[in-house]
Amino acid sequence: MEYAVFNEQLFDFLRQSPTPYHAVEQMSHRLEAHGFHRLDEAEPWTLEAGCRYYVTRNDSSIIAFQTGSRAPTEAGVRMIGAHTDSPCLRVKPNPELTAKGLYQLGVEVYGGALLNPWFDRDLSIAGRVSYVDREGQVRDALVDFRRPVVTIPSLAIHLDKEANSNRSVNPQTDLPPVLMQSGGDERRPFRDLLRQQLCAQYPGCDVRQVLDYELSLYDTQPPSLVGLQDEFIASARLDNLLSCFIGLQSLLDTDPEQPALLVCNDHEEVGSMSAEGAQGPFLANVLDRWVGADARPQVIARSMMVSADNAHGVHPNYADRYDDNHGPLLNEGPVIKINNNQRYATNSRTAGLYRHISDSLGLPCQSFVVRSDMGCGSTIGPLTAGNLGVRTLDIGVPQFAMHSIREMCGARDGHTLYQVLRRYLALSEVTS
Structure with a gap:
């Protein structure tokens, strides 16, 4: 080749x-x-x-x-x-979080990830979902939102004067990404959103209930050649x-x-x-x-x-x-x-x-x-x-x-x- x-x-x-x-x-x-x-x-x-x-x-x-x-x-x-x-960020089993009118997801760090580069990225969600169909059978399907649906905004440097000299990341409090505006304190079950995505991704897919999932966040920026002479790969x-x-x-x-x-x-x-x-x-x-x-x-x-x-x-x-x-x-x-x-x-x-x-x-x-x-x-x-x-x-x-x-x-x-x-x-x- x-x-x-x-x-x-x-x-x-x-x-x-x-x-x-x-x-x-x-x-x-x-x-x-x-x-x-x-x-x-x-x-x-x-x-x-x-x-x-x-x-x-x-x-x-x-x-x-x-x-x-x-x-x-x-x-x-x-x-x-x-x-x-x-290494990546994985969605927790009960991820629903709301604060200041925003719907966020609880995430867990998988592996020895460098955490700072995860901020201010256009992130999507993908993985495996287990569900029950209309006949009562437990099935699996791969899901991929394929577009930016979450992001982890940085705190403005005006509010964190030491961000460039002494920045640490608390995985529990600093990493929950923003999914959407929640309309007050409403917390729509995340599994309902997954059910919608499954039905959209697989037309005719008969999903009665989402049981569980193993989902990761990922960067939607595609791989590319980098360098004046295309010497490098970034991905x-x-x-x-x-x-x-x-x-x-x-x-x-x-x-x-x-x-x-x-x-x-x-x-x-x-x-x-x-x-x-x-x-x-x-x-x-x-x-x-x-x-x-x-x-x-x-x-x-x-x-x-x-x-x-x-x-x-x-x-x-x-x-x-x-x-x-x-x-x-x-x-x-x-x-x-x-x-x-x-x-x-x-x-x-x-x-x-x-x-x-x-x-x-x-x-x-x-x-x-x-x-x-x-x-x-x-x-x-x-x-x-x-x-x-x-x-x-x-x-x-x-x-x-x-x-x-x-x-x-x-x-x-x-x-x-x-x-x-x-x-x-x-x-x-x-x-x-």
């Missing part, structure tokens, strides 16, 4: 994926268009060699795999992992939908002869401890049903996982926050992430294999090690390595403004990582 086409398709994916549910829906559509067959965890599986399959859990995590023509016990499985969730949710897209395209475009797998887990931003998170059994369950529980250790011994999650690019205004020899630059290639305390799962073998592929393609790569006097974040890499015993590489595209409502990365780095991962998925072996 050419560089410009890659970014065009990336932008479309980002626009259509305001929540993990929507991201998994979009990935499912693209997989089916390329011949992947949907599996149901609740049903028996009959898998055939040389075929492609995918399965979802909770509609927010997805695993896609191709069985290949070689037995996994001989060839191993080339795996790529990423996560579908991003919401680059961490980590960029890696999901790279992994997906790598799998779609690779030779189907090699056993290969993509897993995109939910809940990485809050620790991954869930049925569909990387600390849960989803990936192990799928591997057992594919290769068999008894054969899994043999398969894992011949396999490798690439955990793709964005890295910290060196910020020119804060260069002192980085190790001088390990400050990745935007558009200078993907970043091998290394931490000797196992916050990243990279070792010399997995890093060496990536460098070998990258060098053979004439493509750049970089390394990141956090300053020795600072703490280090983590990824699904160590969790997956610990759960499965699979050799793992942590790598990612360098970016600025990680966990902000709008993030920034180089316009070339995603395509570079895609080219290397496509070659990696086609390797006949990864063991030595």
Whole structure:
């Protein structure tokens, strides 16, 4: 896939994926268009060699795999992992608030979000809604208002003289967004508004009662190229939908002869401890049903996982926050992430294999090690390595403004990582 086409398709994916549910829906559509067959965890599986399959859990995590023509016990499985969730604001179960004639929503912070950038944005609402239809059946539907419906106004600097020098955000009192004017103290149930949106979004949808929901606020500003020469990408949710897209395209475009797998887990931003998170059994369950529980250790011994999650690019205004020899630059290639305390799962073998592929393609790569006097974040890499015993590489595209409502990365780095991962998925072996 050419560089410009890659970014065009990336932008479309980002626009259509305001929540993990929507991201998994979009990935499912693209997989089916390329011949992947949907599996149901609740049903028996009959898998055939040389075929492609995918399965979802909770509609927010997805695993896609191709069985290949070689037995996994001989060839191993080339795996790529990423996560579908991003830090954001989630709507509370009883969100209705009224003050000074305004209807507001109670929200909860999800993950380690940078909160200040959420103010004064044109925000919308999207997620999953559970409801009862006219026949009394409980059903789910994805909802997306698709236009600005809420905003979080800043307090004027005249009333907060220290806003530019000492501003802190109280998540309980400062973040409730304005939804509409309420007409006094009237508090129309938010679920009634959701019911209206469902009926408008799905003509003919027969909604008797909205039962519950998992809804997020998101910025309606679309992805864009930034810079005098279009050198950069600015968008919401680059961490980590960029890696999901790279992994997906790598799998779609690779030779189907090699056993290969993509897993995109939910809940990485809050620790991954869930049925569909990387600390849960989803990936192990799928591997057992594919290769068999008894054969899994043999398969894992011949396999490798690439955990793709964005890295910290060196910020020119804060260069002192980085190790001088390990400050990745935007558009200078993907970043091998290394931490000797196992916050990243990279070792010399997995890093060496990536460098070998990258060098053979004439493509750049970089390394990141956090300053020795600072703490280090983590990824699904160590969790997956610990759960499965699979050799793992942590790598990612360098970016600025990680966990902000709008993030920034180089316009070339995603395509570079895609080219290397496509070659990696086609390797006949990864063991030595």
